[in-house]
Amino acid sequence: MKNIFNLIIVVLLISSGCGQKGKEYYTSGLAKQQNKDYKGAIIDFTKAIDADSNYTAAYNQRGLAKRAVDDKKGAIDDFDKAIKTDTLFAEPYCNRGMAMDVWGSITYFDKAIKINPKFALAYYQRGMAKDKSQDLSGAISDYSKAIEIDKSYAEAYNKRGLDIYYMNKEYKEAISNFDKAIEINPKYAEAYTNRAQAKTGLEDYSGAISDFTKSIDSADNIENKDDRETIYYTALSFRGSAKAYLDDNFGAIADFTEVINRYPPTIDALGRYEIATLWQGSIEERAISKLNLKDYRGALIDLNLIIKTCSWDSQNAFYLRGRVKINLKDLKGALLDFDKAIEIDQKNGSAYFSRGMVLISIGQRENGCLDLSKAGELGSKEAYERIKQYCN
Numbered sequence: 001m002k003n004i005f006n007l008i009i010v011v012l013l014i015s016s017g018c019g020q021k022g023k024e025y026y027t028s029g030l031a032k033q034q035n036k037d038y039k040g041a042i043i044d045f046t047k048a049i050d051a052d053s054n055y056t057a058a059y060n061q062r063g064l065a066k067r068a069v070d071d072k073k074g075a076i077d078d079f080d081k082a083i084k085t086d087t088l089f090a091e092p093y094c095n096r097g098m099a100m101d102v103w104g105s106i107t108y109f110d111k112a113i114k115i116n117p118k119f120a121l122a123y124y125q126r127g128m129a130k131d132k133s134q135d136l137s138g139a140i141s142d143y144s145k146a147i148e149i150d151k152s153y154a155e156a157y158n159k160r161g162l163d164i165y166y167m168n169k170e171y172k173e174a175i176s177n178f179d180k181a182i183e184i185n186p187k188y189a190e191a192y193t194n195r196a197q198a199k200t201g202l203e204d205y206s207g208a209i210s211d212f213t214k215s216i217d218s219a220d221n222i223e224n225k226d227d228r229e230t231i232y233y234t235a236l237s238f239r240g241s242a243k244a245y246l247d248d249n250f251g252a253i254a255d256f257t258e259v260i261n262r263y264p265p266t267i268d269a270l271g272r273y274e275i276a277t278l279w280q281g282s283i284e285e286r287a288i289s290k291l292n293l294k295d296y297r298g299a300l301i302d303l304n305l306i307i308k309t310c311s312w313d314s315q316n317a318f319y320l321r322g323r324v325k326i327n328l329k330d331l332k333g334a335l336l337d338f339d340k341a342i343e344i345d346q347k348n349g350s351a352y353f354s355r356g357m358v359l360i361s362i363g364q365r366e367n368g369c370l371d372l373s374k375a376g377e378l379g380s381k382e383a384y385e386r387i388k389q390y391c392n
Contacts, residue, residue: 021051022047022049022051022052023048025044025045025047025048025051025058026044026055026057026058028044029041029042029043029044029045029058029062032044033064036068038066038068038069039065039069041061042066042069045058045061045065046062049062054085056082056085056089059079059081059082059085059092060079060082060089060091060092060095062078063075063076063077063078063079063095063096063099064095067098072099075095076099076100079092079093079095083096088115089115090112090115090122093109093111093112093115093122094108094109094121094122094125096108097109097112097125097129105125105129106130109123109125109126110126113126118149120146120149120150120153123143123145123146123149123156124143124146124155124156126142127139127146127156127159127160128159131159131163136163136166136167137167139159139163140160140163140164140167143156143157143163144156144160152184154180154182154184154188157178157180157181157184158177158188158190158191158194161174161175161176161178161181161198162174165197165201171198171199171202174194175199178191178192178194178195178198179195187218187221188218189215189216189219189221189222189231189235190231192218192235193211193215193231193235195211196208196210196211196212196238197238199211200238200241205242205243205245208238208239208242209239209242209243209246212235212236212239212242215232215235216235216236216239219231219235233258233262233278234278236258236259237256237259237282239255240252240253240254240255240256240259240282240285240286240289243255244285244289247292249289249290249292250293252285252286252289253289253293256283256285256286256289257286259279260279260283260286262278263278263279264279265305265309273308273310275309275310280306284302284303284316284317287299287302287317287320287324288320291323291324294327296327296328297328299324300321300324303320303321303324304321307321314344315340315341315344315345315348315351316341318337318338318340318341318344318351319338319350319354322334322335322336322337322351322354322355326354331358331361334354335355335358338351338358339355342355347378349375349377349378349380350375350380352371352372352374352375352380352383353371353372353382353386355368355371356368356369356370356371356372356375356383356386357386359371365390365391368390368391369390369391372384372390372391
C-alpha cells in the first residue's frame with residue numbers, strides 16, 4: 001500500500017511539473033507572437049503541447065501563428081485539435097472559419113456565436129463571409145451586432161458603411177459610419193478612402209480630395225505591405241479623378257503619373273501583356289486630362305499604349321483616340337477609331353455621336369444623321385439637338 005501511495009505522489013509531481021512547464025512555454029509563445037516572432041512562437045506552443053497533449057489554448061494560438069506564416073493547412077489542423085479538446089471553446093471555431101475560404105466558413109462562425117453570443121469578432125467575420133457571398137443585407141446585420149457588442153469596433157463601422165454605400169447608395173448614412181470609424185481610429189486609411197468615395201457620390205469633390213489625401217498620409221500605418229500599397233495607390237488614383245472633376249487637370253496628371261509609374265505593364269513568358277487595373281484606369285484618365293489641356297500628342301501616346309496592351313478592353317480608348325485625331329485634323333483616322341469603338345461596344349453612344357458629326361462634316365450627311373439617331377436612342381440629348389440642326 002505504501003509503495004502504491006508513493007507512486008501516486010510521483011505521478012502527481014511529474015504531472016504538475018509538466019503542467020507548469022507547459023504554461024511557461026505557452027506564456028513564452030504568447031510573448032513571441034506579440035513581437036511577431038511567429039516561428040519562435042510555434043516552437044514554444046509545440047513544446048507546451050508536448051507537455052500537455054490536451055492544451056486547447058496552445059493548439060489555438062499555434063494555429064494563429066501558423067496562419068500568420070501562411071501555413072493554412074497547419075492552422076486548420078490546430079484549430080480542429082483545439083475544438084476536439086474543448087468543444088465549448090468558441091475562439092477556435094471562429095479562427096477556423098477565418099482560415100477557410102468563404103464557402104463553409106459561416107458554419108464555424110455560427111457555432112462560435114452559438115457558444116458565445118457576445119463574440120463580436122465572430123459576428124464581424126461572419127459579416128465578411130456574407131459580403132463575399134454577396135449577402136450584403138446579412139453582412140450589415142452582423143456588423144451591426146458586432147458594434148452593439150463593442151461600440152469601439154472601427155472595422156465594423158467601416159464595413160457596414162461600405163455595404164450601405166454599395167447596396168442602397170445611401171451616401172450620407174454610409175458617411176456617418178465612416179465618420180465613426182475615423183473618430184475611433186484617426187489613422188484609418190481605408191475608412192478615409194471609403195468616405196471619399198461616398199463624398200464623390202454626393203459630388204463633394206473637394207471633400208473627397210481632402211479624404212483621399214488623408215488616406216494617402218495614413219497608409220504608412222498599415223502593417224501589411226501589400227495592403228499598404230493598395231490603399232496608397234488606389235487613393236492616389238481616385239484623388240486624380242476627383243481633381244479632374246474640378247478641372248484641376250495638372251494636379252490630376254501628377255497623381256495619375258505616380259500610379260502609372262508604379263504599375264507599368266509587363267510581358268509574360270508567352271509574350272502577353274500583364275496589366276494592373278490601376279494602371280489601365282489611370283493612364284486612360286491621364287489621357288483625358290491631357291485632352292482637356294489640348295495636349296493632343298501626349299494624349300495620343302497614352303491612348304496608343306492602352307490600345308496596344310489592352311486590345312480586349314479598349315473601346316473607350318478607341319473613342320478617345322478618335323476625339324484626339326479630330327483635334328489633330330486626322331478625320332479619316334478618327335472615323336476608323338470610332339468604327340472600332342462601336343465594333344467592340346455597339347452601345348457606345350458617344351462613339352456614334354462623334355462618328356455622326358465627322359460624317360456630316362465631310363459631306364456624308366445621310367450616314368451621319370443615322371449615327372446621330374442611334375446616339376439619341378442610346379441616351380444622348382445632344383444628338384437630338386444636332387439632328388434638328390443638320391438633319392431636317
